Amino acid sequence: MLKFNPEFLFAQQSVLLNATAQALDIDAAFAQVKRPQSEFRQWADVCESYWDAIRDEHFMHWQAAVRAQCGESDRLFTLAALNADALLLQHRAFQMDGAYVKTNDTLFDREAVLLQLTVWLLKYALRKSEKLDLLEAKWCRDYARQTLAYVACGIRRGLIPLGAAFWEEHVWPEYAQLSVLTQQIVAGQLYFNEEGLWQEQASERVLPVELKDDFGSLSYMPPMMRRIRCCVAYAAKEQWLACDDLQRFCVNDPAFAPMELLAQRYADWPSAYLLLRETLFTLLHRHGLAEMLDYSEPQDKELYFELASARALFWVADDLLANPEQNNLSSYWSRYLHITAFDPDETADVLLTRLQSYPPKIVQILLQSRNALIEPLLFKALGKAQLEALRHWCFSYLATHDADSEPAFGTIDIHTARPLLGELSLDDWAWLKEHYWPADLAKLLGAIVGEGAAALEKSAISKHAHVPMMALGLLPLKNEDECRTRYLQLKELYQLANQYGAQRQGNQRAAVQSGLINLASNAGFSSLGELEWQMEASLGDALQFLFSEQKIGDYSVWIELKGSDSGPAFLNSKGKCLASVPAGIKKEPAWLELKELWEELKAQRTRFIQVLETYLLEQRWLSIAQIELGIEHPLLGALIHQLVWVDEAGHCGVYRAGVLAHPTGVEIIEGGLRLAHPIEWLANGRLVQWQEWAVLIKLQQPFKQVFRELYVPTPAELEAATESQRYAGRWVSTRIAQGIFKSRNWRPSRWAEEATHTKRFVGDVSAHFDFDFKYHYFTEVDTLQTSAVTFTRNGEALALTAVPPLIFSEAMRDLDLLIARAMSSGSEEYSSSETVAARRALIKALQPALGGERIRIEDRQVHLQGHLSNYRINLASAHIHIEPGSYLCVIPAGQSVAKLQLPFEESDHRSSEIISKIVLLLADDKIKDESILQQIKGVVGEGAGRE
Structure with missing residues (x-):
């Protein structure tokens, strides 16, 4: 075996170790070990303390320190990563044990710990596929080439694997840099310098290529072997090598033959490489699919690959003919039938004639392949051409x-x-x-x-x-x-x-x-909502008795409709309203029946609210007859009356006895009605008017309509054309995000290796929210970093200026909610400018009822004039400061909000908290909580003392 001598690495070893000591501050860590014990044990404890404790900043500091001390740092990094085991073996605390380095911590000292931590720093960065920003592409791309060369020559021990994401982001896009290496692999020998670095130029230090697998079935092919195979595929596609050389290589090492190239149509192959195509088909047929599976980065393996030829169809048919006992298509053979195109000589007539030569049973079994290209031919071969329209519908249905x-x-x-x-x-x-x-x-x-x-x-x-x-x-x-x-x-x-x-x-x-x-x-019906509207409204008459007083024992009981506070009401024999169920009727059958019916009504009311909000998003038109039918239902009618509608002439108002009432009068309805979206009022400048009027007439809407948060494209978004970075770069909890996506009807990508979530709107417009994602499934990790928001129409990218304003606003509203609730840190303090604007509008509309001139609203602050002091409340965080700047800790009890009806039922905890604090502080002279009073009086007292 050829021996390498990385003298430069060992000469610069002190640079690496000094940088490690500096980046991890191990001397300070050693000084903190206070237990009385031997020195080696103390150093072992220091080393162990860094296990799973190395972070991004450690590696970045280490990398920068090495660069500051070494002019050839790229060369040093590459040699260190290739010779990690050799580095350790410089110290007696490390010894070879078979194929692995064995550690003896009883021999640990400062140098041994530095060697171990240096190797850990390298492994940390190279293995972290999601930490691409840690790695500098130049030396890591060189390291990737070096590892390919080592693996091709059978040197696999001790190599630190480079994260799969780095290969995808930095290596494969620059695949041309692998051309010389691939040519040497196919030629059968690679050239190295004395230090053991692969080089493009011929040298005396030559190692033969050894690709004979020792890893068993290709189903478990190591990632580096798959990458060599990928290089061979690039060699064929880019014509780096002569066809004869590639054919010879594939025949000698069929496990590395790039079968995925058979997905290319015949017409897409260079004529000089058509013989390679025939060789690949021959090898595929000879060796069987189990040994020729395609693999894809980062680590997911495909169970099949596509074939741009029908010849595999007849391989399967011949096997079925040879095994007449088979009645079903095996999973093995089904992998051959992902056929996407035919060869020029595979015309429909030729294929049909060949299929008709097989017994009908075999052709019927082939139907199990569910292939769009061959299925029509199979139906014709079976004499079922008259079923083509139904077949096409069934195939499309099952595929989608x-x-x-x-x-x-x-x-x-x-x-x-x-x-x-x-x-x-x-x-x-x-x-x-x-x-x-x-x-x-x-x-x-x-x-x-x-x-x-x-x-x-x-x-x-x-x-x-x-x-x-x-x-x-x-x-x-x-x-x-x-x-x-x-x-x-x-x-x-x-x-x-x-x-x-x-x-x-x-x-x-x-x-x-x-x-x-x-x-x-x-x-x-055109939708489920319309069906439910019709069915439930038609059942309204049967529910009327629930809303009239009925005697149960000594009490009168009925269902009272009061928005979100709706529910059973109780009156005793003296005419006094009771706050809860009287003990005397809790077991009465009539009460138990009414209670059960109310639970059903609550669920029904929730469904009605969901239908109505869906109608708001879809801008669904309803006829006056449908509206009147809905009003006949007690629950639905109450909801209809709390919302603002718009007719076909553009008149807006709340529905009252067949007309639309609005801030300046009433309008006769023209045509049908749809729910008004406040984005329309934002555009025509009437939003504030509608908000003030809603409070004046005491609307309590089942969801936010008049006070809905509104979102419009920013100048930066308009310049970016098709991508919004508004919510990019946030780390969110995947489990919380998944729950919000489901509740707001965002669906994940169908493919496991993607994390894009999509929401479909009317007009074939979809919104898409992407993540920086390199995993198998969305919740595989606890947190993910958000990326861009985009929109499409019928699958085509849509400029942000072309996105309908309502759709843009609603998509961003959903995502703002997601960020606010799922952000992994700082979510308590997060409030977007749109959310703050909605709170500011709400408080301004409620200002007359809250405190009039004693309230002043400025940007993100509400200023209050109390009796004991003046205060300001932050509209984003709800934090209170006693003017001019002392923080006031208040945990409101919540009862104060009940005195003031909000104009919507929809849960808005932060807005409720702010209003609760406003009510509390405007009456600060009536506060009973001593902890709050002491804080206020303390600040007031200090101010008086300074005066």
Whole structure:
């Protein structure tokens, strides 16, 4: 074996160790070890204290110190990383034990600790794939090339792996720098200098390439081996080598043959390399897919790769012909059938003739591949060309609907599917069920034509089977009464999910949701919201008795509607209102029934609020007949009256007896109505007027409409064209963020290696929020750093100036909420300028009711004139200072807010806290809490003393 002598490394060893001592301050750490013990034990304790304690700043300090002391620091860093074990072995505390370095801490001294910590610093930085800013690309790219050379020559012991993210960000984009190394690998020998560094020029120090694997199946191919294979793929794509040389290399080392190149179409191959393409197909067929799997950075392995030729289809067919006992496509062979293109000589007629030469059973098994390109040919070969329209619909449906998609599997556009099914013969229906449709899809499609209706209903209601629940909404409807019956069945199944654990509960409710969406489409409604509006409103008459007094024992009980404070009200025989349930009726059946009905009504009210807020975002138009129907329902009617609507002529107002009332009068309604969004008033300058009027007439809206936080593009965003960095660079808790994303209807990317979350809006516009992400799944790590916000329309990037103002505002509002609640540090102090502006507008509108001229609002501060002192409250943090500057610690009890009705029900803890403190401090002469009084009087006393 060729021996290397890294003299420069050992000559500069003191530079590395001095930098380590300086960066980690180990002498100070040693001085703090106070226990009486031997010196080696003290040094061992110092070393152990740094285990898992090295941080970014340590490495950055160390790297800078080395550069300050060594003019050839890049060379030194590379040699140190390649020879980490050799560095340690300079000291007697480290010895080789087989393939690993063994540590004897009884021989530890200062030098041994410095050697160990130096190696740990290198490993820390090189292995941290998410810490790309730690590594300087130049020397690390050189180190990447050196490790490839070492691994290609069979030298694998002691190498520190470089993080996969660095390869993706800094090595592969500069792949041309690997061309000479790849040429040497393919040629079979590599050149090194005396220190052991690979070099491009020929030298006397030559090592042969040794790629014969000792790692078993390629399913466990080490990352560095995959990277060598990737280099070979680049060599073929960029034509770094002659075709003959690449063919020879692939035949000799088929595990490193770049099979992923077979995804390139025939026409995309240079004519000089077509023989290599044939060689790759031959090797693939000869050695089998299990040994030829493709791999991708950073560490996820694909279970297949695409093939731009149909020849693998016939390999599979021949295997099935040779093994007639097989009735299903094995997972092994299915990996061959990700076919994306045909060769020039593989015309439709040629392929069809070949397929027709096989028994029908084999062609039917090939249908299990679910391949868009070959499936139409398989149907033709089986004599089922008349089913092409239905086949195309089924294929598209299965490709785009699963448990995580939007819409999810089980939700079917009945108006598209029903005509296709109506054309089927009985024979075709039976054939599709047996050979093509998955069992669950067959049940859903059967429901559309009424097949097995009784069995589906029984399975859904008695067994709580999920697919039959979805199918309930697809069964044919005779009239509105049957639609209402189905609706109530599904609503009951939603409630019955409570008896199960969290996972089954979630799955059952998702199935019910799909069933309801199907029912809405089946009954002719444009959305589930419209169905629920119609069904629930039509049930309003049956609920009227709940809102009238009824005698239960000696008490009168009814449901009282008072916004967020709605609930049961109680009156005793003397006419006195009671604050809670009287003990005498707690076990009365009539009370228990009313209590249960109120719990259902609360859930229904929540659903109504969600529907109405969705209508606000979608700008959904409703007819006057729909509005009037909604008003007949006690709960929905109360909500409708608290919101501001706009008609087709642009008149805004609250709905009152068929007209729109507004700050300056009333308007006769023209056409339909939709909910007004305050972004419109911001544009026309009427926002403040609407806010003051809402407080004046004592609106209490179920969600923020008039006082909604509003967001518009900043000058920096407008200059950036398509990306907003407004929320970039924040570290957020992934688990909290995941919960907020779900509650606000943002969906994650379907691919595990991405963390982009997307929310779809009307007009085919979507908002996307990205993260700096290099992991398998979103919550794999506790925190992630946020990145840019972008918008698309039909998948095409949208300039921020072209994003509809409502959509921009609502997307940013969701993300502002996410940052405020999920930011890993500083979230208690975080408030965006838009949030502060909304609080300022709220307090200004409430100012007459709060304290009039004793309140002054300036930017992010509210100034208060109390009786004992003057105060200011920060609108972002809610912190209080006694003028001119003393901090006042107040933890409000919360009761003071109850005296002042806020103009919305939606939870806003910080705004409520600020208003509570305003009420408290304006009446500071009535404060009973001694801890608060002492703080105020102390500051006032000090001021008087100074005077």
